Structures are given as structure tokens and as C-alpha cells.
Amino acid sequence: MEATVLDSWVLAEFETPDILVDATRQMREKGFQGMDTYSPYPLHGGSEALGLPPSKVPFIALCGGLTGMTTALAMQTWMNTLDYPLNIGGRPLLSLPAWVPITFELSVLFAAFGIFFGLLGLSRLPQPYHPVFESDAFRTASTHGYWLSVPHPTGQDAAAVIDQLKALGATQVTVVTGEKE
Amino acid sequence: MTPAAEASAPLEPYTGTPKLMVPAFGVGALGILATLAGFFATSAKGEAAHAYLLAFCYWVGISVAFTIMVAIFHTAKAKWLIVLRRTMETGASAIPIFILLFIPIVLMAGYLYPWWPGSPLLSEIHGIELEHLAHKQHGYLNVTFATVRHVIYFAVWCFAAWKLRGLSLKQDTTGELDLTVRMRRFSPGILPFLALTLTFASFDWLMSLTPLWQSTIFGVYYFAGSFLAAFCILTLTTARARGKDLYGNVVTTAHFHNLGKLMLAFTAFWAYIAFSQFLLVWIANIPEEAPWYGVRIFGAWKPVSLVLFFGHFVLPFFTLLSRNLKLQPAKLSVVAIYLLAIHAVDLYWLIWPALTGTTGPTFHWTLITAFVGVGGIAVGFALRNSRNHFTMPVKDPYIAESLRYVQP
Numbered sequence: 141m142e143a144t145v146l147d148s149w150v151l152a153e154f155e156t157p158d159i160l161v162d163a164t165r166q167m168r169e170k171g172f173q174g175m176d177t178y179s180p181y182p183l184h185g186g187s188e189a190l191g192l193p194p195s196k197v198p199f200i201a202l203c204g205g206l207t208g209m210t211t212a213l214a215m216q217t218w219m220n221t222l223d224y225p226l227n228i229g230g231r232p233l234l235s236l237p238a239w240v241p242i243t244f245e246l247s248v249l250f251a252a253f254g255i256f257f258g259l260l261g262l263s264r265l266p267q268p269y270h271p272v273f274e275s276d277a278f279r280t281a282s283t284h285g286y287w288l289s290v291p292h293p294t295g296q297d298a299a300a301v302i303d304q305l306k307a308l309g310a311t312q313v314t315v316v317t318g319e320k321e
Numbered sequence: 322m323t324p325a326a327e328a329s330a331p332l333e334p335y336t337g338t339p340k341l342m343v344p345a346f347g348v349g350a351l352g353i354l355a356t357l358a359g360f361f362a363t364s365a366k367g368e369a370a371h372a373y374l375l376a377f378c379y380w381v382g383i384s385v386a387f388t389i390m391v392a393i394f395h396t397a398k399a400k401w402l403i404v405l406r407r408t409m410e411t412g413a414s415a416i417p418i419f420i421l422l423f424i425p426i427v428l429m430a431g432y433l434y435p436w437w438p439g440s441p442l443l444s445e446i447h448g449i450e451l452e453h454l455a456h457k458q459h460g461y462l463n464v465t466f467a468t469v470r471h472v473i474y475f476a477v478w479c480f481a482a483w484k485l486r487g488l489s490l491k492q493d494t495t496g497e498l499d500l501t502v503r504m505r506r507f508s509p510g511i512l513p514f515l516a517l518t519l520t521f522a523s524f525d526w527l528m529s530l531t532p533l534w535q536s537t538i539f540g541v542y543y544f545a546g547s548f549l550a551a552f553c554i555l556t557l558t559t560a561r562a563r564g565k566d567l568y569g570n571v572v573t574t575a576h577f578h579n580l581g582k583l584m585l586a587f588t589a590f591w592a593y594i595a596f597s598q599f600l601l602v603w604i605a606n607i608p609e610e611a612p613w614y615g616v617r618i619f620g621a622w623k624p625v626s627l628v629l630f631f632g633h634f635v636l637p638f639f640t641l642l643s644r645n646l647k648l649q650p651a652k653l654s655v656v657a658i659y660l661l662a663i664h665a666v667d668l669y670w671l672i673w674p675a676l677t678g679t680t681g682p683t684f685h686w687t688l689i690t691a692f693v694g695v696g697g698i699a700v701g702f703a704l705r706n707s708r709n710h711f712t713m714p715v716k717d718p719y720i721a722e723s724l725r726y727v728q729p
Contacts, residue, residue, distance in 0.1 A: 194644075202642065229604075237604070
């Protein structure tokens with residue numbers, strides 16, 4: 141069996157969201173990549189500081205919506221016009237206005253599916269374990285702590301990164317190592 | 322001053338003369354005179370009357386929509402838009418001029434409404450329609466009650482617009498926090514009255530053109546189109562309001578993003594309401610209601626209906642989905658102008674078939690003169706009201722929050 145390659149991160153806690161965002165931006169400008177921020181609530185300017193590309197979720201939602209629309213139109217036309225033609229009140233067998241409510245609902249449903257599952261997929265969720273949980277102090281990320289993780293080559297000395305994070309206002313810095321998935 | 326110096330200078334009350342004001346008044350007066358000449362001096366009385374009604378409904382709807390917009394945002398305690406609120410209040414402040422602009426409609430009413438005493442249109446009505454008009458609808462569609470209703474409409478609109486703007490202007494000088502509380506308390510109370518008056522006004526002006534046809538959702542349909550148009554005007558004004566003492570200097574892309582989102586939302590809302598109204602009439606297919614849509618979706622009017630479906634919903638909806646577009650004021654302005662144009666087509670589709678019936682869409686020159694006539698006077702009057710006041714509520718307690726607004 142191949143030896144598992146372990147990943148390491150330097151974790152730094154900051155006192156306020158503003159300091160965290162500012163530190164993230166400066167670390168990125170220094171050339172650090174693959175960083176992530178953790179906060180108890182959505183972070184203003186967080187994704188800009190991380191330099192994330194525009195989200196793909198809207199596009200997935202649009203594709204979901206269009207899929208729902210096509211599915212609904214095809215399904216109703218097949219059922220009510222071709223497979224089992226029904227004459228309702230003398231209207232034409234292909235009466236598009238009557239198709240619209242179902243088409244609307246299915247478009248919304250599939251767009252919602254697209255958003256929900258698209259977001260899960262893009263965030264690589266569900267992910268029950270991540271080495272950052274090794275640090276007990278990191279638990280504050282879900283209550284009042286603002287954290288930044290910086291990937292770091294396993295086994296190398298992280299002192300330089302730690303110093304830089306402390307210089308940017310980190311209140312505590314730790315290194316975690318583990319197997320990601 | 323250079324543009325950069327203008328942008329950083331402290332905001333003072335706006336004392337300039339808006340470039341558009343004098344031309345707007347000039348074009349407006351000429352347009353109205355030409356339309357009245359078209360009505361009194363030519364034989365195209367029906368055309369001139371319907372064209373004037375279209376123009377009036379278009380512009381007064383936007384003004385009332387601005388009042389409702391201010392009241393809704395106060396009710397929701399929204400903070401992001403406070404920098405834009407003075408423009409909405411100014412748009413609403415144009416309502417009193419519409420009392421004056423309503424006079425030609427009274428003069429032309431005989432050529433618009435079959436229920437008006439002595440209307441020549443009455444001879445074109447037969448059978449069940451005439452019976453309904455004479456017996457069932459007479460209690461509502463008569464001059465006395467119509468007068469009472471119109472007094473109520475304009476009283477409610479003027480009062481709401483004057484009160485909300487007055488409190489807001491007072492805050493500019495005193496900065497009292499209590500005024501914000503009063504605006505927020507007044508707004509939810511006036512909203513039901515604004516909703517009901519606009520609904521019944523749309524019944525009186527537009528639905529009673531064909532008295533037999535009734536639709537309870539019609540007021541919402543008229544509101545949806547007007548509200549969308551009001552957001553378009555707000556976007557255009559905000560994008561253009563750059564210069565000395567104008568609020569456009571401090572507006573950020575986040576505000577335009579939100580305006581774009583609201584335009585998208587109300588494009589969808591209009592389609593939702595339009596289809597809700599259509600589906601019920603179409604699926605019930607009863608003789609009293611169906612002909613109104615029959616005229617519009619078959620025969621010569623079918624292309625206009627299709628233009629509305631694709632041009633008022635499909636095209637703007639998919640265009641406004643783009644996040645990139647909503648962040649660019651110049652491109653958003655193009656969409657706003659387009660939506661303002663298609664809103665006029667929407668009202669044309671509501672009004673003109675009452676005149677020409679199955680003959681289909683026709684064009685008459687008063688459509689243009691009436692449109693720029695009413696529009697010119699209304700826009701000129703609103704711009705005149707904007708002078709000697711701050712172009713944003715400078716002492717609103719939340720103005721700072723509004724200015725540094727970012728997307729959540």
C-alpha cells in the first residue's frame with residue numbers, strides 16, 4: 141500500500157472580521173494560495189479577499205431551470221396531446237396556456253435543485269471530517285472566532301508563515317496535519 | 322469645477338436648473354396643445370382621446386408607483402436605498418399636476434367611455450352588454466360616483482406624496498430622528514389606501530373602456546407595469562445625476578445592482594400577473610370575459626400580444642439575469658429605456674383595441690404628441706420640484722449605512 145500523503149495547514153485566529161479580511165487579502169497578495177476563511181456568519185468581502193472566481197451556482201441554477209422547463213413541456217405534450225389525447229372543453233389538444241403552471245413549477249423546482257445540489261457539489265460537501273478539526277481552539281469558528289487556514293507543505297518549518305500571520309494581527313496560530321478525505 | 326472636485330465637494334441643496342426642465346415644459350405644452358387641436362379640430366376624435374388616455378395612464382401610473390415605492394421601503398425599513406429616496410419622493414411630488422392634466426380626459430370622456438352621458442359609443446353597444454351597462458353597472462359607472470371616486474384618488478395620492486416628502490424634507494434641516502419614526506409609522510397605514518385607489522383608478526380609466534369586461538386582478542396588472550417603469554426612471558435618473566450637488570456622485574455599483582435586481586423581479590412579476598389574468602379568462606372561456614382577450618390574441622392584434630410576451634418578459638428577463646450587466650449603469654440604462662418603451666406598448670395593447678377592435682393596430686400622430694405632452698409637463702414639474710432641495714436625504718439617520726452599502 142502506498143504511503144498516505146498528509147496535508148498541513150497553518151490556522152490563525154483573528155479578533156474581528158475586518159482584520160481577518162484584511163489579513164486574507166495581504167496573504168494572497170504575498171502569493172499564498174488555496175487559503176480559506178472560517179467565520180460564524182457570512183463574511184463581507186471574504187470571497188473578494190480570497191480572490192475567488194465568480195460563483196458557478198447561478199449558471200447551474202439556470203441550466204436546472206431550463207431543464208425543468210423542457211421536461212415539463214415535453215411531459216405534458218406527450219401525455220395530453222400524443223399518448224392519451226384529452227379534449228377539455230373543446231380546446232386544441234396542444235393548449236400551451238394550460239401547460240404553463242406546471243412548466244413554471246417544474247422550472248422553479250429544478251432551479252432549486254440545481255442551486256442546492258450544485259452548491260453541495262462545488263463545496264465538496266458532505267465532508268464529515270477535515271484535519272482543521274484537530275485543533276480544539278478552532279471550535280470557536282462556529283461561535284465567535286474568525287479563522288484563516290493557509291496550506292503548508294507537510295514536514296517543513298512553518299515559522300515564517302506563522303510570523304507573517306502574527307504580524308497581520310493573528311491572536312493565535314497553530315499547525316494541523318492530517319488526511320483530508 | 323472639474324468633475325473630481327465636484328464629486329468631493331460637500332453636498333449643498335441643488336440650486337442648478339436641470340437641463341431637461343425647460344425643454345420638457347416646452348415640448349410638453351406644445352404636445353398637449355397639438356393633441357387638443359387634434360381632438361377639437363380634426364375628425365379623429367376617438368384616436369386623439371385614446372392617445373391622450375394612454376399618455377395620462379402611463380405617466381400618472383409612474384408617479385403613483387413612486388409614492389407606493391417610498392411607502393413600501395419605509396414599511397420594510399430598508400436602508401440601502403436611502404440615497405435614492407429623494408428621487409422617488411420627487412417623482413411622487415408630480416402627482417398634483419396630474420389633476421390639471423386630467424381635465425382633457427373629462428373633455429374627451431364621451432369618445433372613450435360608452436357609459437359617459439351622451440357618448441356616441443353607446444350606439445355601438447348591443448344586447449347583453451347594453452343591458453349590463455344600463456342596469457347592473459349603472460350604480461358604479463355614472464358621472465356623480467366617478468367624480469367622487471376621482472376626488473378620493475387624487476386626494477389620497479397628493480396627501481401621501483406630500484406627507485412623505487414633507488417629513489423627509491423637514492429632516493434635511495432639523496435632522497430629528499422622530500421624523501424617521503413618523504414616516505415609518507405613516508407608510509404602512511397609507512399603503513392599503515394607495516393600493517385600493519390605484520386599483521379602482523385602473524378600473525375607471527382602462528377597464529371601463531369595455532364595460533362588460535371585468536378582471537379583479539387588473540389593478541395589480543397596471544401597478545406591476547407602472548412599478549417596473551418607475552424603477553427604470555429611477556435607474557436612469559441615478560445614472561445621469563452626476564455633477565454639482567447631485568447624489569449620483571456617491572451612488573455605488575451595489576445600488577445599481579439592486580435596481581437591476583428589482584427590474585428583473587418586476588419583469589417577472591408583470592409576467593406572472595399578466596398570465597394569471599389571462600389564464601383564468603382563457604380557461605373559463607365565458608362570453609362576458611373571453612371577447613376582450615379574443616380581440617387581442619387572434620387576428621390583427623396577435624402580433625402585438627406576441628411582442629408583449631417576448632418583448633416585455635422573455636427578452637428583458639434573460640437579459641437582466643446577467644449579473645455583469647446589472648453592475649454597469651450604462652448598460653442597465655439601455656435596458657431601462659427599452660422597458661419604458663415596452664411599457665408604452667403594453668398600455669397601447671390595453672387601450673387601443675377598444676378603439677379599433679378587430680381592425681388591428683393603427684397609428685395616429687396624437688399618440689406621439691400626447692405622450693411627450695403629458696410626459697414633458699410631468700417630468701418638467703418633477704424637475705422643478707427638485708430644485709432648492711438636497712438631492713438625497715442628507716440627515717436621515719441611516720444615510721451613512723446606505724452610502725457604504727455592499728451586497729450581503
